[in-house]
Amino acid sequence: MKITVRKIAEEAGVSPASVSRYINGSEDVSSEIASKVESALFSLGGSPVVRRPRKQIILILLTHLRFDFYGRTLAELLEQEPQSEYTFMLLRYNPQSPETVRNFVSRMHPVGVIYFEEEIDSGILQYLQSCGLRTVMCGGVALDHQSDRVHVNDIAAAYEGTNYLLDLGHREILFLSDDEQKIGAGFQRITGSRKAMEERGLEFPESLVLRGGVTFEAGYQAMATALREKKQFTAAFAFSDELAVGVMAALYDAGLRVPEDISVLGYDDLTIATRIRPALTTIHQPIDVFIEKSLELFRQPPKSIHSEILLPHSIVERQSCRRLSDPVPKSV
Numbered sequence: 001m002k003i004t005v006r007k008i009a010e011e012a013g014v015s016p017a018s019v020s021r022y023i024n025g026s027e028d029v030s031s032e033i034a035s036k037v038e039s040a041l042f043s044l045g046g047s048p049v050v051r052r053p054r055k056q057i058i059l060i061l062l063t064h065l066r067f068d069f070y071g072r073t074l075a076e077l078l079e080q081e082p083q084s085e086y087t088f089m090l091l092r093y094n095p096q097s098p099e100t101v102r103n104f105v106s107r108m109h110p111v112g113v114i115y116f117e118e119e120i121d122s123g124i125l126q127y128l129q130s131c132g133l134r135t136v137m138c139g140g141v142a143l144d145h146q147s148d149r150v151h152v153n154d155i156a157a158a159y160e161g162t163n164y165l166l167d168l169g170h171r172e173i174l175f176l177s178d179d180e181q182k183i184g185a186g187f188q189r190i191t192g193s194r195k196a197m198e199e200r201g202l203e204f205p206e207s208l209v210l211r212g213g214v215t216f217e218a219g220y221q222a223m224a225t226a227l228r229e230k231k232q233f234t235a236a237f238a239f240s241d242e243l244a245v246g247v248m249a250a251l252y253d254a255g256l257r258v259p260e261d262i263s264v265l266g267y268d269d270l271t272i273a274t275r276i277r278p279a280l281t282t283i284h285q286p287i288d289v290f291i292e293k294s295l296e297l298f299r300q301p302p303k304s305i306h307s308e309i310l311l312p313h314s315i316v317e318r319q320s321c322r323r324l325s326d327p328v329p330k331s332v
Contacts, residue, residue, distance in 0.1 A: 003041070003044050003045070005019045005020055007044060008037060008040045008041060008044065009040075011040035011043055011044055012033075012036040012037050012039065012040035013036060014033055014036055014037065018033050018037070019037055022034055022037050055084075055085060055086055055087040056085065056086050056087070056110075056111045056298075057086070057087055057088075057089055057108055057109065057110040057111065058086045058087070058088050058089070058110055058111060058112050058113070058114055058295075058298065059089055059091055059104065059105075059108075059110040059112070059113045059114070059133075060074065060077065060088050060089065060090045060091070060113075060114050060115070061091055061093050061101070061113050061114070061115040061120065061124075062074075062090065062091070062092055062093065062115070062116070062117070063092065063093050063094070063095075063117055063119060063120060064092075064117075066215060067214060067215065067240070067242065068240075068241070068242050068268075068270050068272065069116070069139065069214075069240065069241075069242075069268050069270065070116050070117070072268075072270050072271070072287055073116055073138060073139055073287050073290065073291070074090070074116075076287050076288055076290075076291045077114070077291055080288075080291055080292070080295070084295060086111075086295065086298070088114075089104075089108065089110070091104055093120060093124065095121055095124075098123075098124055098127070101124055101127070101128070102127070105128070105131055105133070110133060111133070111134070111298060112133050112134035112135065112136065112298050113125075113128050113133055113134070113135045113136070114135075114136050114138050114294055115135070115136075115137055115138070115147075116137070116138055116139055116140055117140070118137075118140050118141070118184040118185065122146070125146065125147060126146070129146070129147075134148065134297065134298060134302060135147040135148065136148045136149070136150065136294045136297055136298075137149045137150070137151070138150050138151075138290050138291065138294045139151055139285065139287065139290045140184065140185055141154065141184055141185055141188065146306060147306060148294075148297050148306050148307040148308070148309075149306070149307070149308045149309070150290050150293045150294050150297070150309045150311065151185075151290070151309075151310065151311070152285050152286075152310065152311055152312070152313040153310050153313070154185045154188035154189050154192065155188045155189070155191050155192040155195070156192060156313070157189070157192065157267070157283050157285075157313040158188070158189035158190070158191070158192030158193045158196075158237075158239070158267075158283075159192035159193065159195055159196045160192075160196075160283075160313075160315060161192075161193070161237055161265055161267070161283050161315065162192065162193040162196035162197060162237060163196045164265065164315055164321070165235045165237060165263065165265060165321065166196065166197070166200055166202075166327065167327040168235075168263065168321060168322065168323045168324055168327070169323055169324035169325030169326055169327060170234045170235040170263060170324050171202060171234070172205070172208070172232050172233040172234050172235070173193075173197075173205070173208065173233060173234075173235045173236070173237055174208045174210065174223075174226055174231065174233040174235070174236040174237070175190065175193055175205075175208060175209045175210070175236075175237050175239075176210050176212075176218075176219060176222050176223075176236060176237070176238040176239060176243050176244075176247065177189060177190055177209060177210070177211050177214075177239045178211065178212070178213060178214045178239065178240075179211055179212065185239075186211075186214075186239060189239050189267070190209065193237065199330055200329065200330050201329075201330075207231070208226075208231060208233055210222040210225070210226065214239060214240040214242060214243050215240075215242050215243070215246070216242045216243070216245055216246040216249070217246060218243060218246060219238055219240075219242065219243035219244060219245065219246025219247045219249075219250070220246035220247070220249050220250045221246075221250075222243075222246075222247070222250075223236070223246065223247045223250035223251060224250045224253075224254070227250070227251075227254050227256075233262070234262065234263065234324055235262065235263040235264070235265065235321070235324075236262060236263070236264050236265070237265045237267075238264065238265070238266055238267065239267045240266065240267055240268055241266040241267065241268045241269065241270045241272055241273050241280060241282055242270075242272070243266070243267075244264050244265070244266030244267070244273075244280055244282065244320075245266075245272055245276055245280070247264055248264055248276060248280075248320070251264075258278055258320050259278065259319070259320050259321050259322035260322070263320065263321040263322055263324070264280065264281075264320045264321065265281055265282065265283075265320070265321055266280045266281070266282035266283070266320075267282060267283040267285075268282060268283065268284075268285050269282045269283065269284035269285060269316055273316070273318070274318070277319075278318065278319035278320050279318035279319050279320065280318055280320045281315070281316065281317050281318045281319070281320045281321045282315075282316055282318070283313055283314075283315060283316075284313060284314045284315070284316045285311075285313060286311050286312070286313075289311055290311065293309045293311065297309075
């Protein structure tokens with residue numbers, strides 16, 4: 001006779017859901033229910049249950065998935081889940097409804113939280129930390145967040161990216177950044193680019209810094225505006241690959257060629273960078289290692305001082321940048 005969950009439940013006098021929770025180890029059940037289920041199994045001729053070890057829950061907190069970087073990072077998390085001792089549960093956070101997070105924490109008992117966004121307000125993070133949960137910002141930096149952080153050095157990465165263009169002879173560079181209201185990644189990347197230009201004796205071109213979103217649409221609109229206003233530049237450094245692809249689309253629609261007319265440098269090294277033509281030269285961020293290091297933090301005992309893990313970046317040369325002239329010399 002086939003022993004089903006329903007038959008065990010009937011024999012034990014408990015609900016099928018309780019039997020399923022006990023067998024799968026998805027949630028703790030009382031010792032009374034466990035005893036009833038084991039007795040029912042014995043009566044029906046079944047073997048004792050070898051419960052699957054319950055994975056600890058890590059909450060992935062998001063407000064949106066508009067940015068490809070978030071989607072790629074989330075995909076990497078899910079790819080690593082089968083080999084992990086954790087299970088990941090995704091929750092959309094609405095600042096107008098913080099009780100959603102509170103209800104999740106009280107019901108599911110996660111061991112910690114991973115988030116990607118600088119925009120998540122510090123109030124909800126403080127609540128999570130007051131519950132004893134470790135919070136890890138993966139792939140970004142917001143200096144007003146008291147969380148562990150795993151990211152690249154954005155100042156150094158933008159500094160090297162700008163120097164790369166200067167070494168190709170570009171002196172007029174258009175910079176496309178997100179809004180710098182917070183001291184986050186965009187602010188740090190502008191800081192690195194400014195440092196690189198000033199070391200070469202060049203004034204940082206505030207008129208060539210376009211601030212807004214980091215999406216394809218934002219890149220397209222920003223480049224269209226720059227061309228309409230007849231801004232003078234030979235290269236564009238976009239602080240996300242999405243921005244860079246939008247820039248390239250606007251240049252194409254305006255009859256301009258990449259890199260023959262304008263060189264374009266991106267940031268992130270997402271899959272789209274290899275699929276667009278010409279393939280995008282960009283700053284590589286090691287997203288897979290971001291995830292590995294973030295998960296390692298949950299295996300460590302909590303510290304009074306939040307951890308910051310800086311990972312190496314690199315420039316991946318493809319076909320979207322060309323040499324314009326001799327390198328711009330550094331000032332003595």
